[in-house]
Amino acid sequence: MVALSLTILTCFKVAFVFSSGFNKEYIDYILKNPWQRNEKITTQSSDGMKNSFNCNISPISKQRPTSVHALRPQDIEVIAALGDSLTAANGAKATNILGLIEECRGVSWSMGSENPDIRKSITLPNILKKFNPNLYGASTGSGSYTSNKAGFNMGQPGKTSNAMMSQAKELILKMKATPEINFNEAWKLVTIFVGGNDLCLACENTKLTAENYLNKIRKVLDHLKLNLPKTLVNLVVSLDVTVIDDLSGTTCRNMQKTFCECGLSSGFRSSLINMTRTIQKGTEDLINSGIYDTSDDFTVVAQPFMKNMGVPKKEDGSADYSFFAPDCFHFSTKGHEASAIELWSNMLTPVGQKSDKWINLDKPIPCPQESSPYIFTNVNSK
Numbered sequence: 001m002v003a004l005s006l007t008i009l010t011c012f013k014v015a016f017v018f019s020s021g022f023n024k025e026y027i028d029y030i031l032k033n034p035w036q037r038n039e040k041i042t043t044q045s046s047d048g049m050k051n052s053f054n055c056n057i058s059p060i061s062k063q064r065p066t067s068v069h070a071l072r073p074q075d076i077e078v079i080a081a082l083g084d085s086l087t088a089a090n091g092a093k094a095t096n097i098l099g100l101i102e103e104c105r106g107v108s109w110s111m112g113s114e115n116p117d118i119r120k121s122i123t124l125p126n127i128l129k130k131f132n133p134n135l136y137g138a139s140t141g142s143g144s145y146t147s148n149k150a151g152f153n154m155g156q157p158g159k160t161s162n163a164m165m166s167q168a169k170e171l172i173l174k175m176k177a178t179p180e181i182n183f184n185e186a187w188k189l190v191t192i193f194v195g196g197n198d199l200c201l202a203c204e205n206t207k208l209t210a211e212n213y214l215n216k217i218r219k220v221l222d223h224l225k226l227n228l229p230k231t232l233v234n235l236v237v238s239l240d241v242t243v244i245d246d247l248s249g250t251t252c253r254n255m256q257k258t259f260c261e262c263g264l265s266s267g268f269r270s271s272l273i274n275m276t277r278t279i280q281k282g283t284e285d286l287i288n289s290g291i292y293d294t295s296d297d298f299t300v301v302a303q304p305f306m307k308n309m310g311v312p313k314k315e316d317g318s319a320d321y322s323f324f325a326p327d328c329f330h331f332s333t334k335g336h337e338a339s340a341i342e343l344w345s346n347m348l349t350p351v352g353q354k355s356d357k358w359i360n361l362d363k364p365i366p367c368p369q370e371s372s373p374y375i376f377t378n379v380n381s382k
Contacts, residue, residue, distance in 0.1 A: 036326075040249040079136070082154050082220070113139065161212065198279075199238070235287060241260055247311060251328070348376065
């Protein structure tokens, strides 16, 4: 039995190194310690948020809105996302190290809907489905971005900003080949979140710079504007990976060093924080420049709730590890739910007033106001 287990893990190793998207060191650690649990995590990752949903739901419009700046939640017909392992939801259900390999897309904060009951799974699609039950494109289970359960979740583990253009092109092709949606007329919501790997690898790869990141993001947004009609893009501002230093412990550190040693390096700390702030400010400056506010067909909104996100705290002030997977970087199911609530809250908050950190951990899920029922954009926030 032991020999068989070793053989299986060896086969897994070969497959994972070539298909998981993660680096060899990360995979090696997982396969050497597959059943190891994180000593800091005392609750199961499936213990989710308990935020209630009590919004009044207005009927779906008989006619589609003619402007992206007049979109209500119930007007969104298609949902999609580009990103990395945080969008693919790696390790969201993990109770041991091996579980980090699983891409738990069905519970992804921006794309999951394997259990559409919002009382049991808080995700952006599940919130939107309360307004429009016919929302299309959400992920319904685990697997890679090519699996039949991925929907329009194009996020892939280990990817940097360099991969966003290929993801965007694949998304457009996939949408065009999907007969269930009206590609030209259906209103689409696309969430883009990337940058963690750019920052985690910056001290090792000199090509991963703030300038490169901003250039790649602008090219992707320009491409979407030209090729994806009737679209509102949520561009989630990059997080600060140095906060992983606040998640300590033997398992945390051993794993963090395999994929984000740059985030722990005291010698590189100043440079990394400067790069992070340059990416964050550059992203917001790009979106606030108005270049994506020139038509009623397409716009981009910077959502900053990850910008100054810190490690959630318990009542005694200590780090709350229940929001994280066993590697102390990826989110647990609870962390994904918290992210979904914060993204939704940003979407319902005017530009210039959005929170740049997690603030809704113990509050009801926010609702659109009768006086401002639209998803806020640069144009309708004025």
